[in-house]
Every structure is written in C-alpha cells, then in structure tokens.
Amino acid sequence: MEKKGWFDVVQSSYVWKSIFRHEYQDTYRNRVLQISTNVFLHLHPTKIRRHALRLRFTWCMGGITFLLFLILTVTGVILMFYYRPTGEYAYHDMKYLQFDVPFGMIMRNMHRWCAHAMVIAVWLHMFRVFMTGSYKPPREFNWVIGVNLLVMTLMLSFTGYLLPWDQLSIWAVTVGTNMGRATPLLGHEGPFAELLGVDARYDARALLTAGRLIGPATLLRFYVLHCIFIPLLAAILMIVHFWRVRKDGGISGPL
Amino acid sequence: MAQSTITADTEDSGDGTGDRSDGAKVKERARTAQRLAKAIPDKVHTWPYLVRLEMMVGTAVMAFVTVWSIVVDAPLEEPANPTKTPNPSKAPWYFLGLQEILVYFDPWFAGVVLPSLMIVGLMVIPYIDINPKGNGYYCFKDRWFAISTFLFGFLGLWISTVIIGTFIRGPGWYLFLPGEYWDVHKTQALTNVDWSTFFGVASDTTAGFLIGAASALGFLIGPPAVWWHIKAVRRKDAFFLQLGKLRYWITALLFMSMMGVVVKMVLRLAFNVKYIMLGPYNFNI
Numbered sequence: 001m002e003k004k005g006w007f008d009v010v011q012s013s014y015v016w017k018s019i020f021r022h023e024y025q026d027t028y029r030n031r032v033l034q035i036s037t038n039v040f041l042h043l044h045p046t047k048i049r050r051h052a053l054r055l056r057f058t059w060c061m062g063g064i065t066f067l068l069f070l071i072l073t074v075t076g077v078i079l080m081f082y083y084r085p086t087g088e089y090a091y092h093d094m095k096y097l098q099f100d101v102p103f104g105m106i107m108r109n110m111h112r113w114c115a116h117a118m119v120i121a122v123w124l125h126m127f128r129v130f131m132t133g134s135y136k137p138p139r140e141f142n143w144v145i146g147v148n149l150l151v152m153t154l155m156l157s158f159t160g161y162l163l164p165w166d167q168l169s170i171w172a173v174t175v176g177t178n179m180g181r182a183t184p185l186l187g188h189e190g191p192f193a194e195l196l197g198v199d200a201r202y203d204a205r206a207l208l209t210a211g212r213l214i215g216p217a218t219l220l221r222f223y224v225l226h227c228i229f230i231p232l233l234a235a236i237l238m239i240v241h242f243w244r245v246r247k248d249g250g251i252s253g254p255l
Numbered sequence: 256m257a258q259s260t261i262t263a264d265t266e267d268s269g270d271g272t273g274d275r276s277d278g279a280k281v282k283e284r285a286r287t288a289q290r291l292a293k294a295i296p297d298k299v300h301t302w303p304y305l306v307r308l309e310m311m312v313g314t315a316v317m318a319f320v321t322v323w324s325i326v327v328d329a330p331l332e333e334p335a336n337p338t339k340t341p342n343p344s345k346a347p348w349y350f351l352g353l354q355e356i357l358v359y360f361d362p363w364f365a366g367v368v369l370p371s372l373m374i375v376g377l378m379v380i381p382y383i384d385i386n387p388k389g390n391g392y393y394c395f396k397d398r399w400f401a402i403s404t405f406l407f408g409f410l411g412l413w414i415s416t417v418i419i420g421t422f423i424r425g426p427g428w429y430l431f432l433p434g435e436y437w438d439v440h441k442t443q444a445l446t447n448v449d450w451s452t453f454f455g456v457a458s459d460t461t462a463g464f465l466i467g468a469a470s471a472l473g474f475l476i477g478p479p480a481v482w483w484h485i486k487a488v489r490r491k492d493a494f495f496l497q498l499g500k501l502r503y504w505i506t507a508l509l510f511m512s513m514m515g516v517v518v519k520m521v522l523r524l525a526f527n528v529k530y531i532m533l534g535p536y537n538f539n540i
C-alpha cells in the first residue's frame with residue numbers, strides 16, 4: 001500500500017469526515033456533492049447552463065451587488081461598535097473612528113465606497129437584466145422583486161447618509177426629505193393637503209424625520225431604519241430573489 | 256455488449272466509495288464526468304466552473320474596494336449646523352436626477368409623483384411587454400421599441416440628469432462648467448410665463464386653469480387615442496389587438512408621462528414657461 005500524504009491523513013480523519021460528507025477527488029459525484037451538501041453553495045443548482053458562465057452575459061452584476069451588500073454588513077457592524085446615534089456623540093464618534101480606532105478610517109471608507117458602488121452595481125444589474133429581456137416569462141415576478149430591491153438599496157444609502165451628522169449629511173437629507181412635505185394630500189405643502197388639515201408637525205415628512213426639523217430624533221430614526229429595518233427587509237427580498245432565480249429555471253438564456 | 260455499457264456507466268457515475276488510493280479508477284471517473292458533461296453540451300458543473308469564477312470576481316472586487324478605501328478617504332465636513340445652509344444644498348448624488356427635475360416642476364410632482372411613476376413603471380414592464388422575442392439574449396431589432404424607450408429613460412433622462420446635477424450645478428442651482436468659479440451671487444433675470452398666456456388668458460383664472468388642464472390631459476390622452484384608433488380600430492393590427500386596451504393604455508400613459516417631462520423641459524428652456532396649469536390647492540403642473 002502507498003504511503004499516505006498529510007492531506008490524505010487529514011482527509012481520512014474522523015473529524016474531517018464529520019464535517020465534509022464527500023471526498024475531494026474530481027469525480028462526477030463529488031462535484032455534485034460539493035454543491036448540494038454545502039448550505040452556502042447550495043444556493044446554486046449543481047449544474048448550470050454553459051452560457052450562464054459568460055461574463056459578457058451577466059456581467060456578474062447581481063453577484064457583485066450581493067457581495068457588496070455582504071461587505072457593507074460586515075463593515076457596518078464594525079462601525080456600530082463605535083458609533084452612537086445621538087446629537088451629542090454622532091459627529092465625535094466619526095472623528096474618533098477616523099483618528100483613534102485602529103483601522104477605523106479604512107472601515108468607514110469601505111462602508112461608504114461600497115455603498116456608492118452598490119448603487120451603481122444595482123443600476124447596472126437592472127440594465128443588463130433589461131437588455132437581455134430576462135424579465136420576460138417566467139421571470140416577471142422576480143423583476144418586480146428586483147425593483148423593490150432597487151428601492152431598498154437607495155433607501156439604505158439615503159438613511160446612512162445622515163449618520164455622520166455633518167453639514168453634508170444634514171443638508172442632503174434636508175433636501176431629500178423636503179419632498180415629503182409636498183406629498184399630495186399627506187404633506188403640508190402638497191396639493192389638496194389643506195382639505196385634510198395636515199400641518200407641518202403631522203404630515204408625511206414629519207413621519208419620516210420624526211418631527212418638523214432634522215434633529216436628534218431624526219438621527220435615531222434613520223439609524224434604526226438603516227441598521228435594522230431596511231437591511232432585514234432587503235435580506236428577505238434577496239432570499240426570495242435568489243430562490244426565484246432558481247425556481248424560474250436558473251439564469252435566462254437563448255432557448 | 257449493451258449489458259456491459261450499462262454497467263460501465265453506472266459504475267462511472269457511481270457512488271465514489273471506491274478505494275481512493277486507486278488512482279487509475281479515479282482518473283477514469285473524472286474522464287467519465289467530462290464525457291457525460293459533453294453528452295449534455297449546454298450544462299456544466301457548478302463546481303468547479305461557476306464557483307471558481309465567482310471566487311475570482313469576488314477577489315477582484317474586494318481588492319478593488321480595498322485599494323479604493325486606502326487611497327481615498329470618505330468626506331467628513333463640519334458638524335451639522337441647522338442654521339447654516341450651504342449653497343448649493345445637494346441631495347445624495349443618486350437622487351440628483353430628481354432634484355434636477357425640481358427646476359421644471361413643483362416638488363409634489365418632481366419629488367413624489369414622478370418617482371412613484373418611475374417605480375410603478377419599472378414594476379409593470381414585464382406585464383405590459385408581451386413581445387416574446389429577445390428573452391435571454393442581447394438584441395435590438397427584435398424589441399426596438401422596448402429597448403429604445405428604456406435607454407431613453409435610463410440613460411437619456413436618469414443618468415444624464417444625475418451627471419448634470421453632480422457636476423455642473425452650482426450655487427443657486429445655476430449651471431457652472433466644471434472648474435468654473437462658483438459665484439454665489441449669480442442671478443439671472445427670468446420672466447416666466449404660464450402656458451395659458453399664449454392664448455391671451457391669465458393663468459390664475461378659471462379659464463386659464465381649464466386651458467392648462469385641457470392641454471395637459473390632451474397631451475396625455477390625445478396622441479395615444481389617435482394611435483389606437485389607427486392601429487387597432489382601422490387597421491386591425493394583430494399586435495395591438497393582442498396587446499389589448501388595458502395594457503395599451505397603461506403603456507401609453509406611462510410613455511406619455513415620460514415624454515411630458517421632456518416637453519415641459521423644452522417649453523421652459525425655450526419659452527420660459529413656468530406652469531402649464533395653475534390649479535387650486537397647489538395643484539400646479
């Protein structure tokens with residue numbers, strides 16, 4: 001019998017076998033098991049159509065969007081350790097992150113640039129899905145889920161924009177939320193709002209900004225939306241999105 | 256003969272529990288895997304082909320954002336100060352398209368109705384586009400109308416206004432070329448007129464309102480109605496009959512709304528038209 005190398009020894013050990021329920025050799029069976037016995041990889045089918053590999057077809061943009069979302073989750077959690085969403089602390093915590101926390105600056109940079117990149121990636125993904133006509137039957141509903149994900153992505157970016165609590169963020173969010181007061185019927189400057197008796201303290205904008213002005217209450221509200229509510233919603237939508245990609249027969253392609 | 260082929264196949268695609276030290280057998284299995292993959296030419300194994308690709312793209316993306324984050328620092332300006340309004344105050348860049356449209360429309364339309372129409376419009380695309388061609392491949396000829404409309408909206412209106420808002424809007428929301436000095440005192444005398452004054456009627460009168468409302472509604476409904484009459488009623492065009500009235504009108508109203516934005520922009524830029532319609536309760540277009 002041949003002498004076993006260290007890799008074989010590890011692979012035939014009890015512990016290894018308890019973790020991986022298949023062997024490593026490049027066989028038909030192992031290729032399939034590699035995917036189907038792994039909870040993360042089994043998002044994929046075990047076999048895919050050849051053209052789905054072509055970067056020219058998908059630009060890998062959906063996958064890149066998802067990767068950026070994951071990076072944002074990791075860097076975001078790290079930022080949460082140091083950041084307090086209150087009027088007194090928020091800005092100082094940003095300075096603290098930038099100058100005192102080890103790797104704080106690069107975590108903040110990564111979080112911010114990945115957020116920008118994710119907006120661009122999701123636009124490009126939608127663009128490619130449109131150009132390949134991939135919203136056509138049977139994928140109509142997954143496109144609708146996608147549009148919701150697009151809105152979630154923009155909302156995540158927008159609520160995060162306020163958190164540094166500097167001039168850039170407060171005024172960008174002021175401009176953005178000012179639209180709310182012009183909502184027909186529900187915003188105090190919107191068409192027909194007079195008929196409902198809506199005022200500046202109780203209208204669509206005040207609901208979003210927690211009061212008449214962008215203040216500490218707004219900061220807290222945006223923080224909770226940004227760190228809990230919208231990511232959860234987006235994650236659920238992504239699960240449905242990926243599930244539907246598979247249930248609709250994998251990536252679209254010429255028949 | 257047939258018997259032996261079957262045995263060979265079952266063994267090859269087999270259960271992998273053979274003795275691993277038997278290299279020849281493993282090689283044989285791998286070869287069979289390749290042969291089988293070729294027999295169904297359009298399918299490949301996810302492992303290794305797709306996983307490998309994802310790993311490479313993922314590594315490249317992570318390398319890219321790491322370098323980007325090392326080289327460029329995220330901005331942090333002075334602490335938030337509600338009493339000091341910067342000029343210009345800009346929304347985040349991805350919303351600057353909407354802020355740009357604020358030049359031409361009141362906020363209720365530019366900031367609320369228009370984005371809602373965009374979201375709804377995107378969502379209904381799969382249900383109004385009944386053209387079965389062009390599913391799963393790039394093409395233009397097979398679906399020229401859908402693609403042209405989408406490109407016009409996405410590149411021509413959305414992306415271009417984002418670029419204008421980001422790079423060439425300065426103080427007072429005036430246009431400044433990149434690098435041009437931002438003069439915060441810049442003003443431009445404009446005498447805006449309302450649409451109905453072209454007909455000699457003041458816009459804040461009932462007659463002015465009616466002219467405005469009729470023009471807006473006529474624009475939205477008129478051309479599509481004529482087109483439907485020509486295509487579906489007169490010529491009995493098969494495509495239009497298959498599309499049906501409901502889908503046709505949803506498509507047409509969304510399309511005319513998008514074009515309406517362009518028309519208003521042109522009217523403003525060329526003739527200083529402020530409002531098409533001046534209605535009661537801030538209901539102005």
Ligand code: HEM
Pocket residue numbers: 058060061062063064065066069122125126129132134135139142143144145146147148149150153238241245250251252253
């Ligand atoms: C957070 C946002 C999103 C994520 C993470 C995401 C992720 C993905 C992934 C990984 C795929 C597999 C194929 C590929 O990579 O291209 C996919 C496919 C798809 N996506 Fe998305 N997506 C997002 C947003 C959107 C949006 C905004 C739309 C459309 C408005 C959309 C519509 C679709 C459709 C229709 C498919 C099937 C494509 C096909 O079969 O060729 N998705 N998505």
